[in-house]
Amino acid sequence: MTTDAEGETPARHARQVRVVSTSSCAAAVPIQPAAARAAVTVVEPGSKRGWAAVGAIALGAFIVVMTETMPVGLLPRIGDGLHVSLGLAGLMVLVPGFSAAVSAPLFFLSSGRFDRRSVILVLGVTVLVSNAIVAVAPNFVVVLIARMFFGATLGAFWTVVSPVGPKLVGPAGGTRAITIVAAGISGGTVVGLPAGQFLGDLVGWRLTFATAAAATLLVVVAQAFVLPGIPPDGRTHLRDLVGVVTRRAARLGMAAGAVVFIGQFTAWTYITPFLLDHTHLSGGVISLLYVIYGCGGIVGSLVAGSLFKRGVIGSFAGAATIVAALLIGLASAGTLSWLAGLLFVLWGLFWGIVNPGTLVWILDAAPETPEAASAVNVTNLQIALAVGSGAGAILVSSTTLPTVFLTAGLIVLASAVLAGVSARFLTLARRE
Known part of the structure:
Protein backbone atom coordinates (compact mmCIF):
# COMPACT_ATOMS: atom_id res chain seq x y z
CA MET A 1 0.00 0.00 0.00
CA HIS A 237 -10.70 -0.65 -19.11
CA LEU A 238 -8.51 2.29 -20.10
CA ARG A 239 -9.40 4.03 -16.85
CA ASP A 240 -7.46 1.38 -14.94
CA LEU A 241 -4.27 2.24 -16.84
CA VAL A 242 -4.88 5.97 -16.46
CA GLY A 243 -5.52 5.50 -12.76
CA VAL A 244 -2.05 4.04 -12.27
CA VAL A 245 -0.10 6.81 -14.01
CA THR A 246 -2.02 9.64 -12.30
CA ARG A 247 -0.62 8.71 -8.88
CA ARG A 248 2.51 10.56 -7.85
CA ALA A 249 4.00 7.52 -6.13
CA ALA A 250 3.57 5.49 -9.31
CA ARG A 251 5.05 8.23 -11.50
CA LEU A 252 8.15 8.47 -9.33
CA GLY A 253 8.48 4.70 -9.33
CA MET A 254 8.16 4.66 -13.11
CA ALA A 255 10.80 7.37 -13.44
CA ALA A 256 13.27 5.57 -11.17
CA GLY A 257 12.59 2.27 -12.94
CA ALA A 258 13.00 3.79 -16.40
CA VAL A 259 16.31 5.45 -15.55
CA VAL A 260 17.77 2.32 -13.94
CA PHE A 261 16.73 0.19 -16.93
CA ILE A 262 18.27 2.67 -19.36
CA GLY A 263 21.56 2.37 -17.50
CA GLN A 264 21.32 -1.41 -17.14
CA PHE A 265 20.73 -2.06 -20.83
CA THR A 266 23.19 0.53 -22.04
CA ALA A 267 25.77 -1.84 -20.57
CA TRP A 268 24.04 -5.25 -20.72
CA THR A 269 23.47 -5.21 -24.48
CA TYR A 270 27.22 -5.09 -25.03
CA ILE A 271 28.47 -7.30 -22.21
CA THR A 272 29.63 -10.05 -24.59
CA PRO A 273 31.98 -7.86 -26.67
CA PHE A 274 33.16 -6.20 -23.45
CA LEU A 275 34.20 -9.52 -21.90
CA LEU A 276 35.63 -10.82 -25.18
CA ASP A 277 37.44 -7.78 -26.56
CA HIS A 278 38.22 -5.69 -23.50
CA THR A 279 38.64 -8.24 -20.71
CA HIS A 280 39.95 -10.92 -23.11
CA LEU A 281 38.08 -13.81 -21.50
CA SER A 282 37.51 -17.01 -23.47
CA GLY A 283 34.08 -18.02 -24.74
CA GLY A 284 33.90 -20.92 -22.28
CA VAL A 285 34.67 -18.73 -19.29
CA ILE A 286 32.13 -16.15 -20.43
CA SER A 287 29.44 -18.83 -20.72
CA LEU A 288 30.19 -19.95 -17.17
CA LEU A 289 30.04 -16.37 -15.92
CA TYR A 290 26.64 -15.92 -17.59
CA VAL A 291 25.29 -18.93 -15.70
CA ILE A 292 26.68 -17.62 -12.40
CA TYR A 293 25.27 -14.16 -13.20
CA GLY A 294 21.82 -15.68 -13.77
CA CYS A 295 21.99 -17.75 -10.58
CA GLY A 296 23.06 -14.63 -8.71
CA GLY A 297 19.99 -12.86 -10.07
CA ILE A 298 17.75 -15.64 -8.73
CA VAL A 299 19.37 -15.38 -5.30
CA GLY A 300 18.97 -11.60 -5.38
CA SER A 301 15.29 -11.91 -6.23
CA LEU A 302 14.76 -14.30 -3.30
CA VAL A 303 16.58 -11.96 -0.93
CA ALA A 304 14.58 -9.02 -2.28
CA GLY A 305 11.36 -10.42 -0.80
CA SER A 306 12.73 -10.03 2.73
CA LEU A 307 14.31 -6.65 2.02
CA PHE A 308 11.08 -5.22 0.63
CA LYS A 309 9.31 -5.99 3.91
CA ARG A 310 11.64 -3.44 5.53
CA GLY A 311 11.27 -0.83 2.80
CA VAL A 312 10.90 -1.03 -0.97
CA ILE A 313 12.32 2.36 -1.92
CA GLY A 314 15.32 2.09 0.41
CA SER A 315 16.12 -1.42 -0.85
CA PHE A 316 15.81 -0.26 -4.44
CA ALA A 317 18.03 2.78 -3.86
CA GLY A 318 20.69 0.78 -2.02
CA ALA A 319 20.85 -2.01 -4.60
CA ALA A 320 20.89 0.47 -7.49
CA THR A 321 23.80 2.32 -5.88
CA ILE A 322 25.77 -0.93 -5.70
CA VAL A 323 24.94 -1.79 -9.32
CA ALA A 324 26.19 1.66 -10.36
CA ALA A 325 29.44 1.10 -8.47
CA LEU A 326 29.89 -2.32 -10.09
CA LEU A 327 29.38 -0.92 -13.61
CA ILE A 328 31.84 1.88 -12.98
CA GLY A 329 34.21 -0.73 -11.55
CA LEU A 330 33.89 -2.83 -14.70
CA ALA A 331 34.75 0.21 -16.80
CA SER A 332 37.93 0.61 -14.72
CA ALA A 333 38.83 -3.08 -14.43
CA GLY A 334 40.83 -3.09 -17.64
CA THR A 335 42.31 -6.49 -18.44
CA LEU A 336 42.13 -7.80 -14.87
CA SER A 337 40.00 -10.77 -15.83
CA TRP A 338 39.48 -12.08 -12.29
CA LEU A 339 38.26 -8.69 -11.06
CA ALA A 340 35.99 -8.18 -14.06
CA GLY A 341 34.50 -11.64 -13.51
CA LEU A 342 33.87 -10.94 -9.81
CA LEU A 343 32.23 -7.58 -10.53
CA PHE A 344 30.09 -9.17 -13.24
CA VAL A 345 28.78 -11.89 -10.91
CA LEU A 346 27.98 -9.34 -8.17
CA TRP A 347 26.16 -7.28 -10.80
CA GLY A 348 23.80 -10.19 -11.35
CA LEU A 349 23.17 -10.56 -7.61
CA PHE A 350 22.23 -6.93 -6.97
CA TRP A 351 20.32 -6.52 -10.23
CA GLY A 352 18.16 -9.36 -8.91
CA ILE A 353 17.07 -6.92 -6.18
CA VAL A 354 16.65 -3.84 -8.38
CA ASN A 355 14.60 -5.55 -11.08
CA PRO A 356 11.57 -6.71 -9.01
CA GLY A 357 11.81 -3.52 -6.97
CA THR A 358 10.68 -1.54 -10.02
CA LEU A 359 7.40 -3.45 -10.08
CA VAL A 360 6.76 -3.72 -6.34
CA TRP A 361 7.03 0.07 -6.09
CA ILE A 362 4.32 0.57 -8.72
CA LEU A 363 2.13 -2.21 -7.34
CA ASP A 364 2.16 -0.57 -3.94
CA ALA A 365 1.15 2.69 -5.60
CA ALA A 366 -1.93 1.10 -7.22
CA PRO A 367 -2.85 -1.97 -5.14
CA GLU A 368 -6.45 -2.08 -6.37
CA THR A 369 -5.47 -2.77 -10.00
CA PRO A 370 -2.35 -5.00 -10.06
CA GLU A 371 -2.89 -6.18 -13.65
CA ALA A 372 -3.08 -2.59 -14.90
CA ALA A 373 0.01 -1.69 -12.85
CA SER A 374 1.86 -4.65 -14.35
CA ALA A 375 0.90 -3.63 -17.90
CA VAL A 376 2.02 -0.04 -17.26
CA ASN A 377 5.27 -1.33 -15.78
CA VAL A 378 5.98 -3.57 -18.78
CA THR A 379 5.47 -0.65 -21.17
CA ASN A 380 7.58 1.71 -19.09
CA LEU A 381 10.49 -0.70 -18.68
CA GLN A 382 10.47 -1.97 -22.24
CA ILE A 383 10.69 1.58 -23.57
CA ALA A 384 13.57 2.19 -21.16
CA LEU A 385 15.21 -1.06 -22.28
CA ALA A 386 15.01 0.04 -25.88
CA VAL A 387 16.36 3.50 -25.08
CA GLY A 388 19.23 1.96 -23.13
CA SER A 389 20.09 -0.40 -25.96
CA GLY A 390 19.97 2.50 -28.40
CA ALA A 391 22.19 4.63 -26.18
CA GLY A 392 24.64 1.75 -25.95
CA ALA A 393 24.62 1.38 -29.74
CA ILE A 394 25.44 5.06 -30.19
CA LEU A 395 28.20 4.94 -27.59
CA VAL A 396 29.77 1.71 -28.82
CA SER A 397 29.90 3.14 -32.34
CA SER A 398 31.49 6.43 -31.29
CA THR A 399 33.51 5.72 -28.14
CA THR A 400 35.06 2.74 -26.33
CA LEU A 401 33.49 -0.16 -24.45
CA PRO A 402 34.76 1.09 -21.05
CA THR A 403 33.09 4.44 -21.77
CA VAL A 404 29.81 2.61 -22.41
CA PHE A 405 29.99 0.97 -18.99
CA LEU A 406 31.06 4.16 -17.22
CA THR A 407 28.11 6.02 -18.73
CA ALA A 408 25.76 3.19 -17.77
CA GLY A 409 27.00 3.28 -14.18
CA LEU A 410 26.38 7.02 -13.91
CA ILE A 411 22.84 6.60 -15.29
CA VAL A 412 22.07 3.89 -12.73
CA LEU A 413 23.48 6.12 -10.00
CA ALA A 414 21.03 8.85 -11.06
CA SER A 415 18.17 6.39 -10.52
CA ALA A 416 19.47 5.58 -7.04
CA VAL A 417 19.58 9.29 -6.19
CA LEU A 418 16.02 9.77 -7.47
CA ALA A 419 14.82 6.87 -5.32
CA GLY A 420 16.64 8.24 -2.29
CA VAL A 421 15.01 11.64 -2.71
CA SER A 422 11.60 10.03 -3.24
CA ALA A 423 11.98 8.11 0.02
CA ARG A 424 11.97 11.40 1.89
CA PHE A 425 8.33 12.16 1.09
CA LEU A 426 6.85 8.80 0.01
CA THR A 427 6.00 6.07 2.49
CA LEU A 428 5.47 2.51 1.30
CA ALA A 429 3.95 0.25 3.92
CA ARG A 430 5.91 -2.85 4.89
CA ARG A 431 4.81 -5.85 2.90
CA GLU A 432 3.53 -8.93 4.70
Missing part, protein backbone atom coordinates in the same frame (compact mmCIF):
# COMPACT_ATOMS: atom_id res chain seq x y z
CA THR A 2 1.12 3.52 -0.66
CA THR A 3 0.60 6.91 0.88
CA ASP A 4 2.20 10.18 -0.18
CA ALA A 5 1.88 13.91 0.21
CA GLU A 6 -1.07 14.02 -2.15
CA GLY A 7 -3.13 12.09 0.35
CA GLU A 8 -3.84 9.07 -1.82
CA THR A 9 -5.62 6.39 0.15
CA PRO A 10 -5.23 2.79 -0.93
CA ALA A 11 -8.16 0.44 -1.11
CA ARG A 12 -8.84 -1.46 2.08
CA HIS A 13 -9.13 -4.80 0.34
CA ALA A 14 -6.44 -4.56 -2.30
CA ARG A 15 -5.37 -7.86 -3.74
CA GLN A 16 -1.98 -9.24 -2.82
CA VAL A 17 0.47 -10.18 -5.54
CA ARG A 18 3.58 -12.26 -5.98
CA VAL A 19 6.36 -10.87 -8.14
CA VAL A 20 8.10 -12.90 -10.85
CA SER A 21 11.00 -11.22 -12.61
CA THR A 22 13.45 -11.68 -15.48
CA SER A 23 16.46 -9.82 -16.64
CA SER A 24 14.33 -7.34 -18.51
CA CYS A 25 11.02 -7.06 -16.76
CA ALA A 26 8.84 -8.29 -13.94
CA ALA A 27 5.26 -9.51 -13.81
CA ALA A 28 2.62 -9.38 -11.12
CA VAL A 29 0.85 -12.57 -10.18
CA PRO A 30 -2.41 -11.72 -8.41
CA ILE A 31 -3.32 -13.84 -5.39
CA GLN A 32 -7.09 -13.89 -5.28
CA PRO A 33 -9.18 -14.65 -2.20
CA ALA A 34 -9.90 -18.35 -1.76
CA ALA A 35 -13.52 -18.09 -2.76
CA ALA A 36 -12.71 -16.24 -5.94
CA ARG A 37 -9.93 -18.64 -6.84
CA ALA A 38 -12.17 -21.63 -6.35
CA ALA A 39 -14.72 -20.11 -8.66
CA VAL A 40 -12.30 -19.74 -11.54
CA THR A 41 -10.54 -23.11 -11.32
CA VAL A 42 -10.77 -24.62 -14.80
CA VAL A 43 -9.95 -28.25 -14.00
CA GLU A 44 -10.47 -30.44 -10.95
CA PRO A 45 -8.26 -29.00 -8.18
CA GLY A 46 -5.08 -31.03 -7.72
CA SER A 47 -5.67 -33.16 -10.83
CA LYS A 48 -2.76 -34.48 -12.87
CA ARG A 49 -4.00 -32.58 -15.90
CA GLY A 50 -3.93 -29.33 -13.96
CA TRP A 51 -0.33 -29.85 -12.86
CA ALA A 52 0.69 -30.95 -16.35
CA ALA A 53 -0.81 -27.71 -17.66
CA VAL A 54 1.17 -25.70 -15.10
CA GLY A 55 4.32 -27.48 -16.28
CA ALA A 56 3.49 -26.62 -19.88
CA ILE A 57 3.02 -22.96 -18.93
CA ALA A 58 6.41 -23.03 -17.17
CA LEU A 59 8.02 -24.47 -20.31
CA GLY A 60 6.44 -21.68 -22.35
CA ALA A 61 7.86 -19.13 -19.92
CA PHE A 62 11.26 -20.78 -20.26
CA ILE A 63 11.18 -20.53 -24.07
CA VAL A 64 10.01 -16.92 -24.14
CA VAL A 65 12.66 -15.72 -21.70
CA MET A 66 15.36 -17.79 -23.41
CA THR A 67 14.45 -16.24 -26.77
CA GLU A 68 14.52 -12.80 -25.20
CA THR A 69 18.02 -13.12 -23.72
CA MET A 70 19.72 -15.41 -26.27
CA PRO A 71 20.77 -12.74 -28.83
CA VAL A 72 22.91 -10.89 -26.29
CA GLY A 73 25.49 -13.67 -26.45
CA LEU A 74 25.35 -13.78 -30.26
CA LEU A 75 25.61 -10.12 -31.28
CA PRO A 76 29.24 -10.25 -32.52
CA ARG A 77 28.53 -13.35 -34.65
CA ILE A 78 25.27 -11.96 -36.04
CA GLY A 79 27.00 -8.69 -36.90
CA ASP A 80 29.79 -10.54 -38.73
CA GLY A 81 27.40 -12.94 -40.47
CA LEU A 82 25.11 -10.22 -41.81
CA HIS A 83 27.88 -7.66 -42.33
CA VAL A 84 26.53 -5.05 -39.94
CA SER A 85 28.28 -3.18 -37.15
CA LEU A 86 28.06 -4.25 -33.53
CA GLY A 87 26.01 -1.16 -32.76
CA LEU A 88 23.50 -1.98 -35.49
CA ALA A 89 23.30 -5.62 -34.36
CA GLY A 90 22.25 -4.30 -30.95
CA LEU A 91 18.92 -3.31 -32.51
CA MET A 92 17.96 -6.96 -32.00
CA VAL A 93 17.51 -5.99 -28.35
CA LEU A 94 16.13 -2.48 -28.93
CA VAL A 95 13.36 -3.35 -31.43
CA PRO A 96 11.64 -6.04 -29.30
CA GLY A 97 11.63 -3.58 -26.41
CA PHE A 98 9.58 -1.03 -28.33
CA SER A 99 7.24 -3.74 -29.64
CA ALA A 100 6.63 -5.09 -26.14
CA ALA A 101 6.05 -1.58 -24.82
CA VAL A 102 3.26 -1.04 -27.34
CA SER A 103 1.71 -4.51 -27.12
CA ALA A 104 1.36 -4.76 -23.33
CA PRO A 105 -1.30 -2.05 -22.82
CA LEU A 106 -3.02 -2.84 -26.13
CA PHE A 107 -3.30 -6.49 -25.18
CA PHE A 108 -4.51 -5.54 -21.69
CA LEU A 109 -7.32 -3.50 -23.25
CA SER A 110 -8.31 -5.93 -26.01
CA SER A 111 -7.88 -9.43 -24.59
CA GLY A 112 -10.70 -9.55 -22.08
CA ARG A 113 -12.90 -11.90 -24.12
CA PHE A 114 -10.32 -14.40 -25.43
CA ASP A 115 -9.83 -17.88 -24.01
CA ARG A 116 -6.37 -17.96 -22.43
CA ARG A 117 -5.52 -21.40 -23.85
CA SER A 118 -5.88 -20.09 -27.40
CA VAL A 119 -3.93 -16.96 -26.57
CA ILE A 120 -1.02 -18.92 -25.06
CA LEU A 121 -0.85 -21.24 -28.08
CA VAL A 122 -0.89 -18.32 -30.55
CA LEU A 123 1.86 -16.57 -28.59
CA GLY A 124 3.93 -19.76 -28.68
CA VAL A 125 3.51 -20.08 -32.45
CA THR A 126 4.57 -16.45 -32.86
CA VAL A 127 7.78 -17.12 -30.91
CA LEU A 128 8.40 -20.19 -33.08
CA VAL A 129 7.94 -18.24 -36.31
CA SER A 130 10.16 -15.42 -35.07
CA ASN A 131 13.03 -17.78 -34.24
CA ALA A 132 12.63 -19.64 -37.55
CA ILE A 133 12.71 -16.42 -39.59
CA VAL A 134 15.86 -15.22 -37.82
CA ALA A 135 17.50 -18.59 -38.56
CA VAL A 136 17.01 -18.21 -42.34
CA ALA A 137 16.96 -14.41 -42.69
CA PRO A 138 18.79 -13.24 -45.83
CA ASN A 139 19.59 -9.83 -44.33
CA PHE A 140 19.44 -7.83 -41.14
CA VAL A 141 16.17 -6.08 -42.02
CA VAL A 142 14.34 -9.42 -41.98
CA VAL A 143 15.96 -10.24 -38.63
CA LEU A 144 14.64 -7.00 -37.17
CA ILE A 145 11.11 -7.67 -38.45
CA ALA A 146 11.16 -11.09 -36.83
CA ARG A 147 12.38 -9.62 -33.54
CA MET A 148 9.65 -6.96 -33.72
CA PHE A 149 6.99 -9.68 -33.81
CA PHE A 150 8.71 -11.43 -30.93
CA GLY A 151 8.63 -8.21 -28.91
CA ALA A 152 4.88 -7.92 -29.44
CA THR A 153 4.57 -11.48 -28.18
CA LEU A 154 6.69 -10.67 -25.15
CA GLY A 155 4.49 -7.79 -24.03
CA ALA A 156 1.33 -9.85 -24.44
CA PHE A 157 2.90 -12.83 -22.67
CA TRP A 158 3.68 -10.95 -19.47
CA THR A 159 0.15 -9.59 -19.45
CA VAL A 160 -1.71 -12.88 -19.93
CA VAL A 161 0.36 -15.53 -18.17
CA SER A 162 0.45 -14.04 -14.68
CA PRO A 163 -2.92 -15.20 -13.28
CA VAL A 164 -3.15 -18.51 -15.16
CA GLY A 165 -1.31 -20.88 -12.78
CA PRO A 166 -3.74 -20.79 -9.84
CA LYS A 167 -6.69 -21.22 -12.22
CA LEU A 168 -5.31 -24.57 -13.33
CA VAL A 169 -4.90 -26.25 -9.93
CA GLY A 170 -7.22 -24.47 -7.57
CA PRO A 171 -6.58 -22.41 -4.42
CA ALA A 172 -4.74 -25.08 -2.45
CA GLY A 173 -2.07 -25.49 -5.13
CA GLY A 174 -1.93 -21.86 -6.28
CA THR A 175 1.32 -20.98 -4.54
CA ARG A 176 3.06 -24.11 -5.80
CA ALA A 177 1.83 -23.41 -9.33
CA ILE A 178 3.29 -19.90 -9.18
CA THR A 179 6.59 -21.35 -7.96
CA ILE A 180 6.74 -23.78 -10.90
CA VAL A 181 6.06 -21.04 -13.45
CA ALA A 182 8.66 -18.86 -11.75
CA ALA A 183 11.15 -21.72 -12.09
CA GLY A 184 10.54 -21.72 -15.85
CA ILE A 185 11.12 -17.98 -16.00
CA SER A 186 14.29 -18.21 -13.93
CA GLY A 187 15.51 -21.15 -15.99
CA GLY A 188 15.08 -19.20 -19.20
CA THR A 189 16.99 -16.29 -17.69
CA VAL A 190 19.88 -18.53 -16.64
CA VAL A 191 19.98 -20.62 -19.82
CA GLY A 192 19.25 -18.09 -22.59
CA LEU A 193 22.42 -16.05 -22.72
CA PRO A 194 24.96 -18.85 -22.06
CA ALA A 195 23.06 -21.15 -24.43
CA GLY A 196 23.37 -18.54 -27.15
CA GLN A 197 27.07 -18.16 -26.43
CA PHE A 198 27.73 -21.93 -26.30
CA LEU A 199 25.63 -22.95 -29.32
CA GLY A 200 26.94 -19.98 -31.26
CA ASP A 201 30.47 -21.31 -30.75
CA LEU A 202 29.40 -24.85 -31.59
CA VAL A 203 27.02 -24.57 -34.56
CA GLY A 204 26.76 -20.87 -35.44
CA TRP A 205 24.08 -18.29 -34.73
CA ARG A 206 21.63 -19.46 -37.44
CA LEU A 207 21.45 -23.03 -36.16
CA THR A 208 21.15 -21.65 -32.62
CA PHE A 209 17.92 -19.86 -33.57
CA ALA A 210 16.77 -22.94 -35.51
CA THR A 211 17.31 -25.01 -32.37
CA ALA A 212 15.27 -22.49 -30.38
CA ALA A 213 12.48 -22.74 -32.98
CA ALA A 214 12.47 -26.54 -32.72
CA ALA A 215 12.32 -26.35 -28.92
CA THR A 216 9.43 -23.88 -29.17
CA LEU A 217 7.54 -26.27 -31.45
CA LEU A 218 7.85 -29.07 -28.91
CA VAL A 219 6.53 -26.82 -26.15
CA VAL A 220 3.56 -25.60 -28.24
CA VAL A 221 2.62 -29.20 -29.10
CA ALA A 222 2.80 -30.15 -25.43
CA GLN A 223 0.64 -27.18 -24.48
CA ALA A 224 -1.93 -28.06 -27.15
CA PHE A 225 -2.33 -31.51 -25.58
CA VAL A 226 -2.45 -30.60 -21.89
CA LEU A 227 -3.89 -27.09 -21.58
CA PRO A 228 -7.64 -26.99 -20.87
CA GLY A 229 -9.84 -24.10 -21.88
CA ILE A 230 -9.05 -21.13 -19.63
CA PRO A 231 -11.81 -18.51 -19.65
CA PRO A 232 -10.80 -14.85 -19.27
CA ASP A 233 -11.67 -12.80 -16.20
CA GLY A 234 -13.56 -10.22 -18.25
CA ARG A 235 -13.02 -6.99 -20.16
CA THR A 236 -10.48 -4.42 -19.01
